[in-house]
Amino acid sequence: MMLAPLLFYIQDRLVDPWLENKEEPEFDTIDGPGNPVIIAGFGRMGQIVSRLLRVSGIPFTALEVNYQQVDFVRRFGAKVYYGDASRLELLEAARAGEAKLFVLAIDDVEASVRTAEVVRRHFPNLPIIARARNRTHYFHLRDLGIQNIFRETFPTSIEIARLALLRLGMSPAVTERAVGLFKSHDEQQLEAQYAVHHDEKALIQTTQQTAAQLQELFETDEIIQGAQANLPTEKV
Amino acid sequence: MMLAPLLFYIQDRLVDPWLENKEEPEFDTIDGPGNPVIIAGFGRMGQIVSRLLRVSGIPFTALEVNYQQVDFVRRFGAKVYYGDASRLELLEAARAGEAKLFVLAIDDVEASVRTAEVVRRHFPNLPIIARARNRTHYFHLRDLGIQNIFRETFPTSIEIARLALLRLGMSPAVTERAVGLFKSHDEQQLEAQYAVHHDEKALIQTTQQTAAQLQELFETDEIIQGAQANLPTEKV
Numbered sequence: 076m077m078l079a080p081l082l083f084y085i086q087d088r089l090v091d092p093w094l095e096n097k098e099e100p101e102f103d104t105i106d107g108p109g110n111p112v113i114i115a116g117f118g119r120m121g122q123i124v125s126r127l128l129r130v131s132g133i134p135f136t137a138l139e140v141n142y143q144q145v146d147f148v149r150r151f152g153a154k155v156y157y158g159d160a161s162r163l164e165l166l167e168a169a170r171a172g173e174a175k176l177f178v179l180a181i182d183d184v185e186a187s188v189r190t191a192e193v194v195r196r197h198f199p200n201l202p203i204i205a206r207a208r209n210r211t212h213y214f215h216l217r218d219l220g221i222q223n224i225f226r227e228t229f230p231t232s233i234e235i236a237r238l239a240l241l242r243l244g245m246s247p248a249v250t251e252r253a254v255g256l257f258k259s260h261d262e263q264q265l266e267a268q269y270a271v272h273h274d275e276k277a278l279i280q281t282t283q284q285t286a287a288q289l290q291e292l293f294e295t296d297e298i299i300q301g302a303q304a305n306l307p308t309e310k311v
Numbered sequence: 312m313m314l315a316p317l318l319f320y321i322q323d324r325l326v327d328p329w330l331e332n333k334e335e336p337e338f339d340t341i342d343g344p345g346n347p348v349i350i351a352g353f354g355r356m357g358q359i360v361s362r363l364l365r366v367s368g369i370p371f372t373a374l375e376v377n378y379q380q381v382d383f384v385r386r387f388g389a390k391v392y393y394g395d396a397s398r399l400e401l402l403e404a405a406r407a408g409e410a411k412l413f414v415l416a417i418d419d420v421e422a423s424v425r426t427a428e429v430v431r432r433h434f435p436n437l438p439i440i441a442r443a444r445n446r447t448h449y450f451h452l453r454d455l456g457i458q459n460i461f462r463e464t465f466p467t468s469i470e471i472a473r474l475a476l477l478r479l480g481m482s483p484a485v486t487e488r489a490v491g492l493f494k495s496h497d498e499q500q501l502e503a504q505y506a507v508h509h510d511e512k513a514l515i516q517t518t519q520q521t522a523a524q525l526q527e528l529f530e531t532d533e534i535i536q537g538a539q540a541n542l543p544t545e546k547v
Binding site for chain 2: 111112119120123124126127128130131133175176178180202204206209223225226227228229230231232233234235236238239240242243245253254256257286289
């Protein structure tokens, strides 16, 4: 089957004709009163969060450094400002001091941490909910005192694994038990790793130890053991 | 606060000393009988899926094109083969013909679609569970007849939005209702978009129409309306 380049590049193709006759503008200025929520990063995740806020009637100000991304979503009616969310001037223009919540949805790790540092330093009372690319990104954000951090592909990985177990013949009850055990173990592992994350040797050791603990946990779990014995040998 | 480069680069730093004295090897050959599950792509998502399979006692064969990634996880005891999962020889060596499930967890969109094409053409009876980067990637995989596709950052976006609504003072019940409405609407929108995705104009029109429908849905929903009236004006 042929690939349809239209699909890979539809966003570029929609954006390009619009951009052709325009210079890249100066960073936007934000006028008027602030909104209760500031969303930094208006990519795949920031947009979903903003849609749920919008339909719930909660006003937000979105900040996005990528000009093409901003212009594209603006054409669909979204209210987004072009600018680097780690710049204090932009945060002040967005009335960060009066906001109730800061959603840190920037995908780039260094830009995310840089923004988190500025927000924490200048608006220490503004609660932050953050996206993290991976564990090291997560550790960085925790070091800045952020408590609500979501690893961006973790829940989807769990959903894929759940469906895989079901498709391989595990019962729904056993699958939910396995998933629940794994998730709570993974959270404990993350905490244990965070406690030693400045010490490389201890980090590796902790990772290996907690992996062994999880294995042991499952091996001594009768429900999972029973499930293994019942795995079908034919194709699902 | 200073950035700790150790954290950003810990994986590189763990891998580099190991790589220094080695040439990049030829693609691995896979010996022995096949495993019931093949995981293509052993990055953040493939690894989580594999950990849940491993503790559940289900053998898998992981294929990963990135040599450094493979060597790194091998040092922690994982069984992974270095190779391009879209190469028929590698799929045959992994006994794809006898496998029960193929987990397509490759992050790169073009490599993912290329692999899906080869698997669908040569192993049409092998069920696939796939990761998609975005909607266009999703449409591509659907075009190849794959039914079980998970958008990689969508569930996390929903989790962030859920916590945001709660932090802004929405009750748990109203929040769950809003999240549930949004998710089912989003799935309908995805289906509607898929139906017209080869027609650029119709795709934009459908997107705008379904967005308006969602807005209307929430605006006529008394429970959500009630929630808006109760939004607190002080900081959360």
